[in-house]
Amino acid sequence: MSAEPQPIHPRKLEIVEAAVTCFLEKGYHQTGVRDIVGQAGISLGNLYNHFKGKEAILVFIAKIEGQELSDFIDRLSDNDDPRATLGWFITDYAAYVSLPENALLGAEILTESLRNPAIADVFGRNRSRLIAALAGCITQGTKSGIFAPQVDPHMVACLILDALEGKGLRSLSSPSGDNLTRDAIGSFILNGLKP
Amino acid sequence: MSAEPQPIHPRKLEIVEAAVTCFLEKGYHQTGVRDIVGQAGISLGNLYNHFKGKEAILVFIAKIEGQELSDFIDRLSDNDDPRATLGWFITDYAAYVSLPENALLGAEILTESLRNPAIADVFGRNRSRLIAALAGCITQGTKSGIFAPQVDPHMVACLILDALEGKGLRSLSSPSGDNLTRDAIGSFILNGLKP
DNA sequence: AGATAATGAACGATCGTTCGTTCATAACAT
DNA sequence: ATGTTATGAACGAACGATCGTTCATTATCT
Numbered sequence: 246m247s248a249e250p251q252p253i254h255p256r257k258l259e260i261v262e263a264a265v266t267c268f269l270e271k272g273y274h275q276t277g278v279r280d281i282v283g284q285a286g287i288s289l290g291n292l293y294n295h296f297k298g299k300e301a302i303l304v305f306i307a308k309i310e311g312q313e314l315s316d317f318i319d320r321l322s323d324n325d326d327p328r329a330t331l332g333w334f335i336t337d338y339a340a341y342v343s344l345p346e347n348a349l350l351g352a353e354i355l356t357e358s359l360r361n362p363a364i365a366d367v368f369g370r371n372r373s374r375l376i377a378a379l380a381g382c383i384t385q386g387t388k389s390g391i392f393a394p395q396v397d398p399h400m401v402a403c404l405i406l407d408a409l410e411g412k413g414l415r416s417l418s419s420p421s422g423d424n425l426t427r428d429a430i431g432s433f434i435l436n437g438l439k440p
Numbered sequence: 441m442s443a444e445p446q447p448i449h450p451r452k453l454e455i456v457e458a459a460v461t462c463f464l465e466k467g468y469h470q471t472g473v474r475d476i477v478g479q480a481g482i483s484l485g486n487l488y489n490h491f492k493g494k495e496a497i498l499v500f501i502a503k504i505e506g507q508e509l510s511d512f513i514d515r516l517s518d519n520d521d522p523r524a525t526l527g528w529f530i531t532d533y534a535a536y537v538s539l540p541e542n543a544l545l546g547a548e549i550l551t552e553s554l555r556n557p558a559i560a561d562v563f564g565r566n567r568s569r570l571i572a573a574l575a576g577c578i579t580q581g582t583k584s585g586i587f588a589p590q591v592d593p594h595m596v597a598c599l600i601l602d603a604l605e606g607k608g609l610r611s612l613s614s615p616s617g618d619n620l621t622r623d624a625i626g627s628f629i630l631n632g633l634k635p
Numbered sequence: 636a637g638a639t640a641a642t643g644a645a646c647g648a649t650c651g652t653t654c655g656t657t658c659a660t661a662a663c664a665t
Numbered sequence: 666a667t668g669t670t671a672t673g674a675a676c677g678a679a680c681g682a683t684c685g686t687t688c689a690t691t692a693t694c695t
Binding site for chain 2: 429
């Protein structure tokens with residue numbers, strides 16, 4: 246989609262990796278560019294040969310996150326069995342957002358998107374695509390009679406994402422039962438979709 | 441509960457109010473103490489006569505948020521009709537978290553609690569109380585046979601909060617249909633609780 | 636008088652960014 | 666092949682701005 250035409254300079258990826266490490270540890274605003282270049286093992290000035298500024302790094306990271314989401318979206322689209330599709334999505338997406346790195350980074354990007362238009366643009370686009378794909382899967386199910394017709398697909402799509410991401414955030418501070426609650430969420434929602 | 445013994449200096453509340461305004465507009469870390477004292481119309485040094493530092497202001501705000509939550513918790517406790525209780529909670533809490541001020545401030549506090557132990561302490565305590573009260577209401581319902589016994593009350597409690605707060609956050613960037621989705625969430629969950 | 640509230644200059648630290656420079660490599664000209 | 670020019674990654678000092686906090690001082694009250 247938005248893949249860069251020319252291959253990305255390896256140093257650029259090193260910077261991104263270092264930035265992610267710093268953002269996870271201290272958060273975006275608490276991280277200084279000197280933290281990043283220190284982590285990356287490069288000089289201060291060199292960072293600006295690869296990125297326009299600090300914000301551009303976070304935008305780049307948000308775009309990468311969007312690419313990772315594309316995997317889910319693609320698999321959400323081939324849709325002969327919406328019930329099974331929804332099943333693995335809940336399983337896999339729960340695993341994805343339960344990785345501390347993804348949960349923390351997602352929270353960081355979401356929070357920043359509330360006030361930073363550049364981030365909001367990338368984040369909003371990614372989010373809309375994911376919700377649309379998920380809602381599309383549910384719509385498919387209602388059309389084929391597998392799911393109840395009176396439920397709003399878009400609402401359930403948001404509900405699923407909110408529930409799983411909320412669980413991911415919660416697991417940061419309490420290493421509680423993971424797969425159990427994940428399955429509980431899954432069966433509650435699938436049960437609610439039953440006609 | 442944690443009400444201060446001696447009455448609070450009016451100036452202290454003015455500072456808090458100003459800080460809230462600033463935090464809403466720019467976020468916690470992007471707000472400088474000079475922004476706060478400017479908004480409050482006081483001098484820079486005087487702020488430190490009322491608060492130990494910038495962080496103490498956010499802790500104070502988090503405690504206030506906890507008191508507002510106490511209203512919900514109290515009403516969640518008298519529990520002769522769990523179904524009706526859950527109904528108004530969803531309605532009222534949705535209204536609460538759909539106010540931009542509450543949604544933004546909640547997100548700010550949550551994000552900060554991920555790395556700031558002082559905030560995490562206050563926030564975590566408040567959150568646990570709310571979840572426990574909500575789960576208690578559901579448990580009451582299952583015991584009296586109104587709700588299905590196989591659903592996990594704690595999971596559903598988290599699901600309700602995640603769904604409503606997610607909706608509140610979403611309404612910040614898209615002023616979409618409010619009460620419609622709120623009711624859709626409510627009936628989906630109440631339907632899922634049916635025995 | 637004595638306590639409390641209020642002030643703003645000043646401090647050291649850190650912020651994100653810009654700048655002039657070096658240097659190894661690549662492209663080109665002869 | 667040899668000398669010349671062009672390119673851009675890498676560097677770190679330096680910039681002006683802002684950060685949160687402290688402090689000596691003044692004003693306002695009981």
